[in-house]
Amino acid sequence: MSLIVALGLYVVFLAIYWFLAFSVLWHLKEYILPIDSSRWIVRGFLTIMAVLNIVSLFLFFQLPL
C-alpha cells in the first residue's frame, strides 16, 4: 500500500518536474538565436536533469517500501 502511495507521489512529482522543464525548453526553442552557444548550455542542463532523474528512479525502487 505504502509503495502505491509513494509511487503515486513520485509520478506526480516527475510529471510536474518535466512539465516545467519542457515549458522552459519550449520558451528557449522559440526565442533562441542561432548565433550563440546557448544550445550547449541547454543540452548540459538537460543531460544533468536526465541523469539525476535516472538515479532517482533507481533509488526509488531500492527503498524498503
Place this chain on the structure above:
Amino acid sequence: MIHLSPDEKILMVLHRHWIVIFGKFSLGVFLLLIPFFVLSVALSLGEAFGSLFLLVEFLSVVYLMIVVLLMLIFWMDYYLDVWIITSERIIDIEQKGLFNREISEFTLDKVQDITVKVPNMMATFLKYGDVIIQTAGESSFEIKQIPNFYEAKNLILDYAKKQNVGAQQMGTN
C-alpha cells in the same frame, strides 16, 4: 520567433552582464552542495542511520533535481531578457517568470535621444551600464545592465541618423 524583413540585418544582440546571473548561480551552487554535506554526515553516522540512509539518498537526488531545474529557470530568465538591434528597429524581449513575456519594438527613426548611465562602482569596474532611449512616442526604453553599452549607443545613433536621412530624402523626392 523574430521575423526580419528582407533588407534587415541583426547588428547587435544584447543580454544583461554576466554578473546578473553570477549571483543567482552562486546561490544555486551553494544549494547543490548541501545534500553532499547531509550525505557525508549520514555516512559518518553509519549504523545508527540504518535503512534511512537510502531514503536520505533518494531525497537528496530529488532535491538536486529541483535545484538544477531552478538554475535552468534562472538562466532562461537571464537569457531571454534580450535586446536585438537591427538595421531598422530595436526589439526588446523581456521574460517575466516562466509563462509571462513582453515583447516591444520601435523603429530607429523614432529615436530622439539616448542616455547612458553607469549606476555604481561595480558597474564601473565590470564595465556595464544602462542605456535609456527616448522615442518620439513619449515613451522611453531602458536597457539595463548591459556590457558594450557605448558601442550599442553609437550603433543606435548611427543607424537612427541613417534612417532619418533616408526618410528626408524620400520626402524631398
